Amino acid sequence: MNKIIYSFVLFFSLIQLSCKKDNRDSVAENQDLIKDAKTNTIIRPIPNEVLEKLDDSLKLYYAKLNNYEIWYNDENRTDLINEIKFCHKDGLNADDYEFDKIKELESKRDKMDDNEIIDYDILLTKNYRKIATHLYKGKLKPTQLYKDWDLIKKELPLSDSLANAIKNTRVSSSLKNLKPKDFMYKRIKRSLVLLEEFPDYHFNKIEVKDKIQLNDTTPIIVSIKKRLKYWKDYTKTDSIITPIYDSTTFVAVKRFQKRHGLKPDGVIGKGTVKALNFSKNERREQIIANLERWKWFPHDFGNEYILINLPDYSLNFVKDNDTIENHTVVVGKSTRRTPVLTSKISNLVFNPTWTVPPTIIKEDLTPSATKNRNYFDRNKISIFDKAGNIVSPEFWDPENSKSYRYVQSPSYNNSLGLVKFNFNNRHMVYLHDTNHRDYFSREYKALSSGCVRVENPLKLSETILKLNDEKWKKSEMDTIINRKNTKTIPIKNSINVFLLYWTNWSDGNQLVFREDIYDLDKKLYESLGN
Known part of the structure; x- marks a missing residue:
């Protein structure tokens, strides 16, 4: 009597079968075949000589399931095949997972011998591993693309995920659970669906020499109206499209x-003309690049966090999944990019001094002060030598400008303004107030030297301090600022800060895009090889 084998939390009855041979031993020879008592499906063991040829990762997948075939269940195979078929919804390409080959082999599976089934099983496992990895942390490694990106490395025991999925016939659910769960990822996915509703259409480039104002008449307005109509911003039905920039077009x-x-x-x-000239295909590529990017970002942002989207010039403070306040920000120029990173707020500094960083010493301070030594007094900057002694501007040596330390005194017009927010990072960037408060009203706000300037920073300070253990009051904060002395307040409660980069999402049934200020989207899409 064959003994009963318990495996995969299912009951299997032992059967003895003879199998065909190719150049390797039959999968059944000297090994137990088992049968799924629930579906009456034969489950074949993986021969040792086959296991030995697998990489360590695949060996672990099979070890989790006692070195038997994984994809014996029709439902599990169908789930995987469907996930691959529709992976374009997550910005992936079915060709990367051998979809056509799998589809062909699946149609022939009933006629396969045991060894062919084992080979097919391994093919499915390899592609489960691949698509699972890509859904969880993307196809590409951000550190290989960008030297100034510092994101936490994402690891997940995918072999455990697959083992649980096979046992519970939940392959589709297991893959869905690997995808980013943040609402923004869902809004980017939604934008891909919305985009596909637009017809394929070849755009001719719109060229405008001078700004066009309301009531202007110019032939190019006809093309602009057609483009706005295509994107559903212009909803009026016209029998004749005139070259007049009328009030309907203005709206x-x-x-x-x-x-x-x-x-x-x-x-x-x-700016408007540049955005109008994007084609449907270019927008599709942009969306796919953003879907890839969001797979790199953390899956869990925490209960309290500051989220900054660099191209959107926005800062949102989120508590318990609700945005409790938002701020406009100014970010780094394209030549001095603000890095993408994750960290935690460590302290706030009121009335901060500002030590001029090396890049600004080289590119701003030295050229300006060389022309006029009054630069130091005008900007309230003190010069210190290596021994810490104050150096008079008249004895400052521009040829050795890097050998000095330059410190700007606290004031309302200090480059850091009245407060800065420190968080640990290797780039020496932080959030801060600014003496250029007019920048917040500009359309293009990639204007800083790398740090993030925050509009209404005292409101953000108040919110952070209220969440701190000491429960600071606004009056206490005002007293510190009015005294004009530098004071550092440690933040004991953990508040995560995320400086991230994405240029697209959806808002209801509307597509939303932002200017790709660092020109990352196109290069990222090309690197994906889609």
Whole structure:
């Protein structure tokens, strides 16, 4: 009597079968075949000589299931095949997972011998591993693409995930659980669905020399109206499209500008024309790049966190999944990019001094002070030599400008303003107030030297301090600022800070895009090889 084998939390009855041979031993020879008592499906052992040829990762997958075939169940195979078939919804490409080959082999599976079934099983396992990895942490490694990106490395025991999925016939669910769960990822996915509703259409480039204002008449307005109509911003049904920039078109332009993060003033200038000239295919590539990027980001942001989207020039403070306040920010220029990173707020510094960083010494301070030594007094900057002695501007040596330390005194017009927010990172960047408060009203806000300047920073300070153990009051904060002495307040409660980068999402049934300020989208899409 064959003994009963318990495996995969299912009951299997032992059977003895003879199998065909190819150049290797039959999978059944000297090994036990088992049968799934629930589905009456034969489950074949993986021969040792086959296991030995697998890489360590695949060996672990099979070891988790006692070195038997994994994909014996029709439902599990169907789930995997369907996930691969529709992976484009997550910005992936079915060709990367040998979809056509798998589809062909699946149609022939009933006629396969045991060894062919084992080979097919390994093919499925390899591609489960591949698509699971890509869904969880993306196809590419950000550290290999960007030297200034510091994201926490994501690891997941995928072999455990597959083992649990096979046992519970939940392959589809296991893959869905690997995807980013943040609402923004879902909004980016939604934008891909919305985009596909637009017809394929070849766009001719719109060229505008001068800004176009309301009531202007110019032939290019006809093309602009057609483009706005294509993107559903212009909803009027016209039998004849005139070259007049009328009030209906004015409203449509403002709607378009708002969706693209442009100043919604209705004036058609360079920024608006640039956004109008994006084709459907270019927007698709941009969305796919953003889906990849979000797979790199953390799956769990925590209960309290500051989330900054660099291209959107926005800061959101989130507590218990609710945005409790938001701020406009200024970020680094394209030549001095703000890095993408994750960290934790460590302390706030009121009335901070500002030590001029090396890049600004080289590119700003030295050239300006060489022309006029009054630069130091005008900007309240003190010069210190290596011994810590104050150096008079008249004895400052521009040829050795790097050998000095430059410190700006606290004031309302200090480069850091009235407060800065420190968090640990290797780039020496932080959040801070600014002496250029007019920058927040500009359309293009990639204007800093790398740090993030925050509008209304004292409101953000108040919120952070209220969450701190000491429960600071606004009056206490005001007293510190009015005394004009530098004071550092440690933040004991953990508040995560995320400086991230994404240029697309959806808002209801509307597509939303932002200018790719660091020109990352196109290069990322090309690197994906889709």
